[in-house]
Amino acid sequence: MSQSAEYDLSRLLSLLKTGEQRIVDWQSALTATRALPPEHGGEGEFAKAAWLEELLQSFGITDCRRFDAIDNRVSSGLRPNIVCRIPGQSQKTLWIFSHMDVVGAGDLNAWSSDPWKVRRQGDLLYGRGVEDNQQGIVSSLLLAHALMSLKITPSQTLGLVFMADEECGNHYGLDYLLKTAPELFSDNDCYVVPDFGQPGADVIEVAEKTTLWLKVTTTGQQCHASTPEKGRNAFVAASAMVLALHKELPALFPQNDRLFSPPHSTFVPSRHEPNAQAINILPGSDTFYLDCRILPAISPQSVLAAVTQLVQKTACDFGVEVTISVENEQKASSMDPCHPHVLDLQKAIAAVYGTKARVGGVGGGTVAALLRDRGLPAMVWACLLNTCHSPDEHASISAIQNDSCVFAHLLMHAYA
Ligand SMILES: [Zn+2]
Structure with missing residues (x-):
């Protein structure tokens, strides 16, 4: 200088x-x-x-x-x-x-x-x-x-x-x-x-990292909470999905990149929308969100495919339907x-x-x-x-x- x-x-x-x-x-x-x-x-x-x-x-x-x-x-x-x-x-x-x-x-x-x-x-x-x-x-x-x-x-x-x-x-x-x-x-x-x-x-x-926000909507059958056999509880099914995603995704995408903090991808079930309006209603629909932060080496499509597979398997087990939509993606x-x-x-x-x-x-x-x-x-x-x-x-x-x-x-x- x-x-x-x-x-x-x-x-x-x-x-x-x-x-x-x-x-x-x-x-x-x-x-x-x-x-x-x-x-x-x-x-x-x-x-x-x-x-x-x-x-x-x-x-x-x-x-x-x-x-x-x-x-x-x-x-x-x-x-x-x-x-x-x-x-x-x-x-x-x-x-x-x-x-x-x-x-x-x-x-x-x-x-x-x-x-x-x-x-x-x-x-x-x-x-x-x-x-x-x-x-x-x-x-x-x-x-x-x-x-x-x-x-x-x-x-x-x-x-x-x-x-x-x-x-x-x-x-x-x-x-x-x-x-x-x-x-x-x-x-x-x-x-x-x-x-x-x-x-x-x-x-x-x-x-x-790539930001990928997913919305997961589960549809079952609403009924009175005193007669659960007449309905299909979307909240319970969605809860099982949340736990499956929480447990399985880190194992499916275990990659590490030491440049990043934390060094791995993260998958966080975050927001949950209000479902039934009263305590005595068995909820027929449920919506939650998943916040994914994905290492650059992993394609967001592969994460979306894995999430889809996991929630669909759970939906099948619980007899409910599920849809997934992408709310936001920033590569x-x-x-x-x-x-x-x-x-x-x-x-x-x-x-x-x-x-x-x-x-x-x-x-x-x-x-x-x-x-x-x-x-x-x-x-x-x-x-x-x-x-x-x-x-x-x-x-x-x-x-x-x-x-x-x-x-x-x-x-x-x-x-x-
Ligand atoms: Zn700022």
Whole structure:
């Protein structure tokens, strides 16, 4: 790195380390916008996007574009996506992707305070969305603010993407953006998605398992519970299916891949729909769901075939009918764990957190899968406490600051 770039990096890092009040203020404003998707009874990301645009303009950023998907379920009719750039000496861009939407607060009694009003306790901020994904929003905003206020032209261009609709399928979010403006993104650019990570900042996610969600509907014959011989109990048959799947699937797919945590495929009977309306009704129908996270080496079709065979055999034993449908399928994605950008990120993490981050794979899904699907090498990393979607969701102020310092190192490309 040239002397002037080194000097600029040190100025950036000093300013980023004074960002505490900005983090508190921005987290508070972002949380108050309640960017709930229509699926969770909300108005989407419109207010949050307007607030972000105004802030970016106040930094003096001029290259800020909106890509709004039409969605008539929200009163604005729009699901906004923001792409903002700070030009560098090179066209090569460090892209940081964060999503604006949040999930609902859930049981309010489980929260220690109002989820939509940020509460500070020492280094921690509590509120819905402060971790998922406002930690990414705020750490990338801090870097943009520091570059603009110090009038630094970075070695690479910085690109920030703030997306809609991550929690409910990305249809109005990154998927829409990649279809509408694919020319924004180039193979040579560096992609970071700060939407998964460990408290030690020591895991870079480079691979995701296939997600396969199955719905299993069993049909028997309803009758009065006092005369079970007149009916065929769908709930009992479905329970036997659940136990068969739980026991047999891990044995049928025992493969291990040590990149992933856990290293094997997982098959979890999860949701169960209400069946009979009263205790004295023998249920004639039953619906449950199976959440499968499948290693890339295993075809989802082979899992579907095995599930079908197991539930049909059980249905036969119990004299009921069964149907299976695919509710969601997101195929496995990965990037080369030895990609030069991974090495750059490892060095940046080591410089800030003093730790050697390892590469890993997970069963969870992020927008990195959509980028990887288009051949763009996306890394998922942040220093997170993993409280997302829970009551009392919280994020660490110092981790947000340190994450922005890691992005600063990566942007100034200290290791080229
Ligand atoms: Zn998220």
